[in-house]
Amino acid sequence: MNYIPRFFRLLLNLLRDSRVSATDKAILGATIAYLINPADIVPDWIPFLGMVDDLYLIALALLRLILRTDEKVLAQYWDGPEELVTLLKQISEWAVAFLPPRVRRALLAKVEQH
Secondary structure (H helix, E strand, O other): OOHHHHHHHHHHHHHHOOOOOHHHHHHHHHHHHHHHOOOOOOOOOOOOHHHHHHHHHHHHHHHHHHHHOOHHHHHHHOOOOOHHHHHHHHHHHHHHHOOOHHHHHHHHHHHHHO
């Protein structure tokens, strides 16, 4: 079972849904624009580090979107195995543990406010 097309459809549907925060949509959009832009904080031609900043930013934007979206909304748009919605929530919670403490506190503070 290929999850990438299903996850992509999930993201597109979330971006169209009015129940998803406009701020989270804007953050994800800005992140995608940054990835497309040839000017980078860490140039992509630098081995390993050039891609890490891009991956880190997209992971943070997706993490924020998933953490702040109601589980019922996620389930509504997920066309794969139902337990994957729960798995996505768990993965996002685990991913937070690997963030630098300052970033983790800032991200969680924003999530808990809403």
